[in-house]
Amino acid sequence: MLPGHSRGRGPSALPAQLPTSPCRYRGFILLITFLIYTCYHMSRKPISVVKSRLHHNCSEMIQPIGDTHRLNDTTWCNWAPFDQSNYKELLGAVDNAFLVAYAIGMFISGIFGERLPLRYYLTAGMLLSGLFTSLFGLGYFWNIHALWYFVLIQICNGLVQTTGWPSVVTCVGNWFGKGKRGLIMGIWNSHTSMGNILGSLIAGVWVDEQWGLSFVVPGIITAVMGLVTFFFLIEYPEDVDCSPPQHHGELEENVDNAEDPGNGPHSNRENGLESAVTLSKEPSAQPAAISFFGALWIPGVVEFSLCLLFAKLVSYTFLYWLPLYIFNVVHFTAKESGDLSTLFDVGGIAGGILAGLISDYTNGRATTCCVMLILAAPTMFLYNYVGQSGISISIVMLLTCGALVNGPYALITTAVSADLGTHKSLKGNAKALSTVTAIIDGTGSIGAALGPLLAGLISPTGWNNVFYMLITADILACLLLCRLVYKEILGWRSSLSRDRGSSVALTHAR
Numbered sequence: 220m221l222p223g224h225s226r227g228r229g230p231s232a233l234p235a236q237l238p239t240s241p242c243r244y245r246g247f248i249l250l251i252t253f254l255i256y257t258c259y260h261m262s263r264k265p266i267s268v269v270k271s272r273l274h275h276n277c278s279e280m281i282q283p284i285g286d287t288h289r290l291n292d293t294t295w296c297n298w299a300p301f302d303q304s305n306y307k308e309l310l311g312a313v314d315n316a317f318l319v320a321y322a323i324g325m326f327i328s329g330i331f332g333e334r335l336p337l338r339y340y341l342t343a344g345m346l347l348s349g350l351f352t353s354l355f356g357l358g359y360f361w362n363i364h365a366l367w368y369f370v371l372i373q374i375c376n377g378l379v380q381t382t383g384w385p386s387v388v389t390c391v392g393n394w395f396g397k398g399k400r401g402l403i404m405g406i407w408n409s410h411t412s413m414g415n416i417l418g419s420l421i422a423g424v425w426v427d428e429q430w431g432l433s434f435v436v437p438g439i440i441t442a443v444m445g446l447v448t449f450f451f452l453i454e455y456p457e458d459v460d461c462s463p464p465q466h467h468g469e470l471e472e473n474v475d476n477a478e479d480p481g482n483g484p485h486s487n488r489e490n491g492l493e494s495a496v497t498l499s500k501e502p503s504a505q506p507a508a509i510s511f512f513g514a515l516w517i518p519g520v521v522e523f524s525l526c527l528l529f530a531k532l533v534s535y536t537f538l539y540w541l542p543l544y545i546f547n548v549v550h551f552t553a554k555e556s557g558d559l560s561t562l563f564d565v566g567g568i569a570g571g572i573l574a575g576l577i578s579d580y581t582n583g584r585a586t587t588c589c590v591m592l593i594l595a596a597p598t599m600f601l602y603n604y605v606g607q608s609g610i611s612i613s614i615v616m617l618l619t620c621g622a623l624v625n626g627p628y629a630l631i632t633t634a635v636s637a638d639l640g641t642h643k644s645l646k647g648n649a650k651a652l653s654t655v656t657a658i659i660d661g662t663g664s665i666g667a668a669l670g671p672l673l674a675g676l677i678s679p680t681g682w683n684n685v686f687y688m689l690i691t692a693d694i695l696a697c698l699l700l701c702r703l704v705y706k707e708i709l710g711w712r713s714s715l716s717r718d719r720g721s722s723v724a725l726t727h728a729r
Contacts, residue, residue: 244461248394248453249407252387255341255448257414258441259383262352262376264418265433266313267539268557271546272426273298274306275553298430299364309366311675314539316370318668320377325664328381329657337386338452344382345445349438351376356434384632384660389653392637393455393463401584404633405575412564412571412625415538419564423557514654517639519585522703523631526588527663529696530628533595533689536670537563537624544682548607562614566621571629573622583711584635585703588627592697595623596690603686627696632660666692 274297301309332340355372363369395403422433456463515521541563546556570591578587598620606616636656670692677684 244453244456244459245394247451248390249403251448251452252390253407253410253413254444255345255410255452256383256387257410257417258345258437258444259348259380260411260414261418261421262348262414262434262437262441263317263380264415264538265352265422265437266317266355267542267560268419268422268426268553269430269433270310270539270543271553271556272430273301273310275546298359300366307675307678311672312366313369313373314671314675315668316373317377317380318535318664318671320374321381322661322664322668324378324381325384325657325661327657329385329654329661332382332385332389332653332657337390337454338449340382341386341452342445342449344379344386345448346442347379348376348383349440349442349445351379351438352441353435353438356431356438359429359431381657381661385653385657388633388636388656390452390454391633395637401575401577401579401630401634402572403575404637405572405629408571408575408629408633409568411629412567412621415564415567416561419542419557419561423554426553426557514658517655519635519703520639520655520658522699523585523635523639524659524662526696526699527628527631527659528666529692529699530588530592530624530631530666531663532666532670532673532692533599533624533696534567534628534670535667536674536685536689537620539671540674540678540685544685548682549613559613559617562617563621564625566618566623567625567629569618570622570624570626571633574626574630575634578630578634583704583707584630584638585700586707588630589697589700589704591623591626592693592700595620595627596693598623599686599690599693603683624693628663632656632663636660 297306303309351372355369355376358368358372391404391407418437421436422430425432425436453459541560542553542556545551545559546553549556549559551559574587574591578584581587598616602616602620606613636659639655639659670689673688674685677688
């Protein structure tokens, strides 16, 4: 590794150097951060596939000779303590141990991400995540049946996984400006769905035989990727003598000018933000990291954070419960249910790219999210009622649901977070990027914890009620964006009026 240091960012050594073309560097940053977060999500997915193996009906299996269970016991093949009648609540507790820890840790993680070298921070997070993911699977080989063990491992894993998202979004935001950020990040954000797909497929290989390997193998892959991160990740364009990107465009000024700058709440927010963020006028000095409450003053952070809470509630309920839903309703095997559930994530890839492309073309992040959320509600209703009537219909409905549910989620956690973290009101201080990303995703992670918990509590009353809960959350997410959608519409009208005025002036001049 070549010696050196980040410009004004402390004495961290630079990673191994690559060819000196800025385009190659940017492409490489997209690739390595894509692989990093693919591994993070890959290590989260196995639990949803293994659930159907931890508890299922054993009556169709041959009970081994010498087994101590009764002959008519239909739970002899299950893994204690999940062999009890309250297994759904116990599995929900394991899910929420991870998700609650993740939600709490995310608010803290962004603060550390602004103040520590991202390369070291990500490396440590990936190594620890690989360790705890593997330890969950080793419970199978060590014959551990204590609920506290699995809950404790999930808490630790949830905490260390918070190192991932703020860091990779910050790194990508450092390299790419606002111009085509929605499309670029929409494509890049497919790592979430790709990780879910790989996690499902890898877990499915061993779920029916040795389910412990469903966790150990992704854990090892994640740890290896952590070492790759340590040697090759480049945090800032300036570290390799590349020019930093342009973060702000013309539309943002049009949208802000559509409101009265002297009287509206938007102006008050920016005044509060200016007092919260300090930027030295000395060229050699570095801007101070923004505070947690200072980041909340950035216009749009609160609305998008609360919207993501409900959007992520829906997405993570599908993430953790869809294989079990398919297993119970369609009566596929555990492997078949896990494989079929990957179609939801395939649709999510297309939805994220489509949302990014549309939002770039229309310059309307909030409007794009709102329209997709409106369409998602009836689609989820139809999937529950007709999606299981045939394999072809099920495939189409899963792809459509995945696109509409994950599209807004992907757009908010990537392009929107990067836009707000480099908002023009920060006056060039990009130090807010990790904190803003952590606030938005941390708030969303509260919904991610609530969704699977509610699904575990509601599912004994019927899967219909679970889908009604998801549709309600989807509608609430849409309503929270109404003010921002209205603001974007005003911006479009202002831009059209100015264009028409320019055309008329040009005609008279001729």
